[in-house]
Amino acid sequence: MQELNIPYGREHVSFQLPKDTTVEIIKAHTPPEHNLDQHVLLIEALDDPLGSKPLETLAKPGQTVAVIISDNTRPCPSAIMLPPLLERLQEAGVQNEDVVIIAALGLHRQMTDAELEEAVGSEIYEQYSVINHDIDDVVEVGTTKRGTPVEVFKPAVEADLR
16 A cells, blocks of 8 residues: 655645555646746735726725625635735824724634734734624625525625725
8 A cells, every 4th residue: 555645735644555556646846937926916916906997086084995805614814915015004194003904714613812913913813803703793785686685794795995
């Protein structure tokens, strides 16, 4: 038998296969000319957003802002994406205490404090309100064509800017 050890999430999984099994490990390869700096891409997206004015023209001093992020079941790099976005809000005059960062859980379990901190990064976690979406604290905002009620987390509805 041959033993294989492959990455799985943040861990590794080991298993055995018969010796005569052909195993080929395929790794994604991005040609060097396509390696793009994440920070540069974020800044470019904030400078020229699709279908919207730039954030700093939408945000005003004194406004409350809800920033909605994915929960920990999605591989979204919120800790990388948030700093440039929050910096733009600060430049527009929005105070840190007027910003709430909401983990959009859907029907997933609540994230722990440690998971929320990991999702946004320690510095942001300490400086901003970072909370879980709560299915028991919603506001009905309308109905679909089929009559299904549409409910949205109350802090997101109440924010001046989302």
